[in-house]
Amino acid sequence: MQTDTMLTVQDLNVYYGAIHALKGISFELKKGEIVALIGANGAGKSTTLSTISGLIRPRQGSIIFEGKDITMAPSEQIVRLGIVQSPEGRRIFATLTVMENLEMGAYTRSNKAEIQDGLAEVFKRFPRLDERRKQLGGTLSGGEQQMLAIARAMMARPALLLLDEPSMGLSPILVEQIFDIIHDINEDGTSILLVEQNAQMALSISDRAYVLETGRIVMSGDAQEMLHDPSIVEAYLGGGH
């Protein structure tokens, strides 16, 4: 496992109108890692991912990816550089088929043969999607949609995969399946930045984690240690465990 830094976020400040959503967030991610951002609803986790993906412009701060400053880069370019996001709520193109959704994932790639390889790979990983190639995205079940969202992001061959709430609205069994897949993807060499509300799930799979609270990072450290730290359990789950 390499240890060189892949992504560095420095002092990120983001505003929505008058609301100060991110108040100076800094963190980093090393090649091959899974890093979790955890925290309550509205803590700024999704905002952080959107800012990295170039959907939101920060007022202050910088984002460096593999030595390049991508703070103000347009989204397309960020995807081309290898940062791909699977957004919160899955955001499947409901009016496109599964196959077309995957093709959209590969939009930035032009080599047909490579795309075919990518498809084969994705279908191997997600046999359920293979069965449903021709089905419209909107007709899939929640779990299948989540798989499609990840598969779609994988079609762009990301070096860094941003996952926003992959467990949202899924049953525990499905969540476990999804997390197995995330684990496999990471084992195969893709770095992952994971945003989760389900803190324990996120910590169990991650190398390191940052805890966000109303736009600030209030805690960071080794995921395994945090998982066994009663104060985190206390802060996120209430007493009684």
Added chain:
Amino acid sequence: MQRTTLFFLGGAALIFVIVQAMISFGLLNDFYVNILLLASVYAIVGLGLNLIYGFNGQFSLGQWGFYAIGAYAAGDITYWWTLDKSAHALMIALLAVLFCGAAILLLRKLLSRVRGVDALSAFTLYLVVVIFLVFIAIQLGQALSPAVSGLLSLLPDGLSLQIVFFLAVLIAGLMAAEISFLFGLPVLTLGSDYFGIATLGLTIIVKVLLDNSDTLLPFPEMKGARGMVGIPEVTNWFWAFAFLLVIVIVVRNLLHSSYGRAIISVREDEIAAKAMGIDIAHYKNLSFVLGSLFAGLAGGLYAHINGFLHPNTFNFIKSFDPMIIIVMGGLGSITGTLGASFAWAFILEGLLRVILPQGTETWRFVVYPLILLLIMLLRPKGLMGEIELPFLRQVLPPLKPKAQPEETQAEVKP
């Protein structure tokens, strides 16, 4: 009376007197007086549309249709009076408007007790009742007409004409309001863009009917696409100014009341408004009807400016004019609408026509959209934004002095 109110009324009186003096002493020629009257009429339509769109958030392109209805209704009433001192059009329209208005109010009260009435069914019910009452009004109006004509003829000529004119304008407004109530009942349930398109449809249907008023409708005197002549030119600066002033005050008073806040809440957030106990269907209807009432009144005034009406004036292309005016002036700004109407009428009808050399009138419509584009690009909130005259502005009530000054929570505003 408050100081702002005094200033406003005093200012209004001053403007009226100065302009009237300029007209009386011949400082303003007919061309400019005409523009002045036209601007007042636009301002009234604009205020109505601003109520509907700017304050209530309903995208209506139908105001020009109600304006047309008002113009032809009022024009027809005074036409018959000037032609042969006949009050039959007046009586029929008056009775129809009164009967239907009373029936609508009564039915509304009855229906409000039934929960969850389907809008289209309610519309059907109202329609049947209204058609029946209009039929009765026609019979009754014709029967009463000789007596009323005789009575009115006893008055001096000038006075009776003014009375007929005033009634005609009021009837025009009410007619537009009642038609808009019926039309709005089913159509206001549509989503915003679809409502806009349906109201645009109304404008077009009205224009088609006016084009064929002599063949398809029983109004040969309107002469269809040839244009209606013979309407007395009664609208003058006094009438235009009086109507405009009253409407400004009505709109202002309404908006600065709980009813106005309910109207605005619908624009701000329909779901939250419902959750706060606001009957949003009622307030959508209310502002649509009021806005259309103003359009009808404006139409009634317009008909008597030149004494000539032509269906092309009510072309749907022109129905964008009030929308352009209120967006230019600033949505939700009364002052903006007033300013923009006068500026629009003077620049487009007056200055550009005077400045541009002979033969280049078409350039007017090349320059105009460019100005429009620039304003939209540079000032998307309208020229005046949300600026209001002090009288028209909402004044915050003073806080009662508190017993002890507490520290408000020290939350830093970004």
Added chain:
Amino acid sequence: MSDAIPPRPAPPADAPPLLTAQNLTKEFGGLRAVHNFEKTIHTGELVGLIGPNGAGKTTIFNMITGVYVPTSGSVIFNNQDITGIAPHEINQLGIARTFQNIRLFPNLTVLDNVRIAYHPHAGYSMSDAILHNAHFNQKEKELTERAQEFLGVFNLQDRQGEIAKNLPYGEQRRLEIARALAAYPKLLLLDEPAAGMNPAESMALMDLIHFIRERFNLTILLIEHQMRVVMGICEWITVVDFGEVIARGTPQEIQSNPRVIEAYLGPGAAALSQKYRRKKPHAD
């Protein structure tokens, strides 16, 4: 399934329920969002409704407040069937709510936000309003003073002239609660009031909820994600997952209920952690 639900301690025997939801079911195009939801709330209770994201909590709120008409089932409020009644009428009957993603009237002042909630009780007619007559002035003054008093209760009186959307997040939340309470409802539904608040703000919110409950004699139904808040203030908790009730009871009971732990945490996090153990020197 229902046998897994522990028996709910009996409510005070004599009081009739304030709200009863019977067999509430909502389907969106075949997708079942809520299934056979049952709930009884008695006057004065503070009840929590919890469950993972997408479990159907907000849909239940929307059915109670009339935003959605239930596919089947009924809502009885104050001995009256309110199923399928328009939201504004339900509000006037005495149920007020706040929204998950704050829904203020964004471009209006803080004062007007509260005054709008008073509208059904304004006490003057539209002709009074158009004429601005003495009756209007009198009533409007009363109404405004009441609204200002109310803002005072929520410590927002100095903000009355501020445009709502410019308030900081915490004040927007408070204003939304103030607005909901302005018309003196009997039942208040709070949809994730602590979302986006830090622990200190959440604590302040809990105090506020306690305070308004006493002051306005309220019954409260609360959806909340932050367990700290729910466990801290609710007397009864109902847990929903996949549109179905999976548990109900006191906070203590809920916290030790294995089904709840599973719904929230998935299959034993510790076990998963073993499974995904990273090849790292410090991982155990």
Added chain:
Amino acid sequence: MTPNGTPNSKDTLFIQSLRKGWLGKVFLILIGLAALWKLGVSLADNPVLFLQQVINGLQLGFVYALIALGYTMVYGIVRLINFAHGDVFMVGAFVGFYTIARFQFHTWPERLFPGLPQWLVLGVGTVTVVLISMAICALLAFTIERVAYKPLRNAPRISALITAIGVSFFLEYFGALQFVFTPNFVTFERPFSVQNWQINNLGIQALPSGQSPADNSIIISNIALIIVLASILLLLLLQFIVQGTRVGKAMRAVAYDKQTARLMGINVDGIISITFAIGAALAGAAGILYATAFPQVYFVMGIIPGLKAFVAAVLGGIGSIPGAVVGALIMGQAEVLSAAYISTPMRDAVAFSILVIVLLVRPTGIFGEPEREKA
């Protein structure tokens, strides 16, 4: 939405009918029956005339379809009612007029390769003219989008709408300037001559020009055939682009969810421009086809067909491509049939009445998806 309030035994039948909406439905059904009866009587009265009208309506409907697609695609992707679209159609017609009348472009194959057979010359020449018009319209729409609409993408929607009206005025009155197009009516020169055929109980016969048709025969012209065939060809081409190509799929993705499309690395602004351009190209083709059928070109000629096509798009369900085609065909029939059997001036009123009624029954149009749920 009709609340399913618990049925109350005290409710009279009348109250029930109000609550369940029966009264309204009866009203709509009566209108529908009246229309059907009128059509049935007309068909029984003179089937040949009726069929002739249907064919005329089809020709008109296909032209509307080409214009309607531009409205529907643009609305689907940026939620803008592009009022200038009808004027792009007008520009298309004028470009056709100039390429034919002034530059004689439709005969270039003959000039380049003398001796080619006449049908080939006309065929290739006409296609060239249409392609030129499509290209110029696409370029025009691309420019309009970049200059006038793109800067307003984050402004209130009304600003873009007012701007669209402004652009519409500008195109009309700029076109009306003497040195641009002309403020006058001009006669469109068809690149080929009209050939009519009559169909009656004797079969199909060519009808020499100047000769009046036999009684009881339906007349079909080569213009009608060309319009219908060309439109179908273009519609199939569009269908292929939207369903089968990478850009087309991206267009659908952007229309569904811009934010996520951006996350996929799709250049959303580029896709929006392409959408405008494709819609305008279809309008350009429609301009020439329309001018071929009704050979008069005028600077405000785009307003009414534009409006009709827009209504067609809304009728079919704005945002839906098959919806636009179906809506346009209905619009064509409604216009021609109401002109024939009600009264010519009423056709616009009938068109809009149909629209309002359809919206009341299906608030998002025939093929429109119900509005997505609000958060």
